[in-house]
Amino acid sequence: MSTIVIDKGGPRRKVKYGSMSRDRAWALRWSYFFLVLFAIFSLTPPFYMLITSLKSSAEISAATNPWWVYHPTLSNYVELLTSNQFLRFFWNSAIVSVVVVTITMLISIPSAFALARMKFWGSATLATGVFLTYLIPDSLLFLPLFKMLATVQDWTGIALLNRWYVLLFIYPTLTVPFCTWIMIGYFASIPKELDEAAIIDGASWFQTLTRIFIPVALPGLIAATIFAFTVSWAQFLYPLVFTTSTDQLVLPVGIITSLIKGDVFNWGQIMTGALLGAAPPLIIYAFLMDYYIAGLTAGATKG
Amino acid sequence: MADVVVRPTSAARAASASKRSSLHTALKRKSTAAFLMTLPLILLIALLVIYPAFYSLHLATLNKSMQRFVGLGNFEFLFKRDTFWMVVKQSCIFAITAVVFKALIGFIVAHFVHNIPAKGQRKWRGMLLVPWVIPPAMSTLAWLWLFDPSYSAFNYTLSYFGIGPIPWTGDAMWARFSVILVNVWYGAPFFMIMYLAALKSVPEQLYEAAAIDGANWWQRIWYVTLPMMRNIIAITTLFSLIVTFANFDIVRILTFGGPLDRTHIFATWAFRVGIEGSDIPLGACVSLFMAPILAVAAIFILRDISKRGHEA
DSSP, rough: OOOHHHHHHHHHHHHHHHHHHHHHHHHHHHHHHHHHHHHHHHHHHHHHHHHHHSHHHHHTTTTTOOOOOOOOOHHHHHHTTTHHHHHHHHHHHHHHHHHHHHHHHHHHHHHHHHHHHHHTTTHHHHHHHHHHHHHHHHHHHHHHHHHHHHHHHHOOOOOOOOOOGGGGHHTHHHHHHHHHHHHHHHHHTSHHHHHHHHHHTTTHHIIIIIIIIIIHTTHHHHHHHHHHHHHHHHHHHHHHHHSGGGGGGOOOHHHHIEEEEEEOOHHHHHHHHHHHHHHHHHHHHHHHHHHHHHHHHHHHHOO | HHHHHHHHHHHHHHHHHHHHHHHHHHHHHHHHHHHHHHHHHHHHHHIIIIHHHHHHHTTTOOTTSOBBBTTTTTHHHHOOHHHHHHHHHHHHHHHHHHHHHHHHHHHHHHHHHHHHHHHHHHHHHHHHHHHHHHHHHHHHHHHHTTTTTEEEEEHHHHHHTOOOOOOTTTTHHHHHHHHHHHHHHHHHHHHHHHHHHHHHHHHHHHHHHHHHOOHHHHIIIIIHHHHHHHHHHHHHHHHHHHHHHHHHHHHHHHTTTOSTTOOOHHHHHHHHHIIIIIIHHHHHHHHHTHHHHHHHHHHHHHHHHHHHHHOO
């Protein structure tokens, strides 16, 4: 008797299990199919940048198959990387981004520490306020900032408009609020016992910050640094408004205003420039993807 | 049992109370130190964010040479211009359509990535996030080249299917479509990554329970996934709505607001009027129209934060 029951039960269960796994396999195949489609959609523009950057002007104007390069050449790269103007843009971008990252960290780490740990009058309001200022977009502020800079320039006689260094003051408004906000999240997640132990052992607040908080929250710090760097590297509106002469421009604005001359589009060079401009964030992303994503998602999950 | 539990806590409370009183003098110094540490942040936000925001309210009431107070004259002038209403309409169409498609595509792609074995997810996630990583000004140049009137690679490909050359940026309707397409391309990965993080946080048991109760895939999404992701969906959509409303790079580079100002949105038109037309007050006026959406977002976020405060 018992053997018959088992025999009956066995196959039935097996069949059911088999159909379920077949469903799974189909779902998987469809998932891969659509993922390939979306990946093609995502990667077409960067791929096309690369293809075009390897073409000579003659090949571009010959209008052969645009998706393939028949006579690859590095002449566009050589030309751009030996052009003083382009190197100037690159240098301006690099120095602005690095200095802005430093300023951002110097401002946002102490404030995040204070807001996360040292409760004082108005600290909760300030933390919320920091997040709200992050939401104020650059396109709302560029006109008043432009007028303010012009006024300060008139009063003090210090040249501010059309100077790259003014971006060092302006960019932190974009990076500091978000970096502070995610650092507050990371600092708040550190167990209180850790810094209480340090204080009891006689550490000052400064020592608690440098010896405990910064090392423990290092992943958050890296995420914030990456965020600050990519934002200052990619910023387009402020440099477009505040700088105009070619020796003061940063990379994105430089490529758009100097490589596009009137109606003559040298697409090989433009795409090379765009690819070189996209390279630093892409390289950082390739090596530090997990930190990059942690920084992206921290804002929403902790907010 | 109860005694055993109560005694240690009361002891601990007494200990912490005595510790607190001994640290009382330190606390006084602490708040001063904390204030000093946040001072640079407060100064930065006050001087370069809050002040300009209110200053633009003042600017909006001046005449073009910024010497005479004209009250609401600039607004009156704007309301009489057809271009302004076109910009309002286009901004709303642009932002809402783009955000809806970004959210939908992000949601769908996040599910596909979540479906495949965990081993391969990293690779796919890495590829799909590339559009978000490239500076938008740079990637829009690539799109501009893809949309080029005479050498468009899309038109080249479409011609094999017998579809005639499409005026991607030349015709008003197509130009509107193109700027939205580029914005969706750029922004959908952000939604994807957010939703993927949210999907990972939904406990597997809920799906098992739903499956046992006989829920089909649609019911599982509607009754399990969406309620669990509600917070993230709300905050991501809100955030994206602000950023998309305030978008500048894509429209500026792709269409320059053209053809015939048909694709201008608030930011690009404010730039055109304020910087290129050197009428700063009028430009400030235009960009102030982005404020209502900000106010709505602020209210929602503040409500959310205070709700969390009550729960905690």
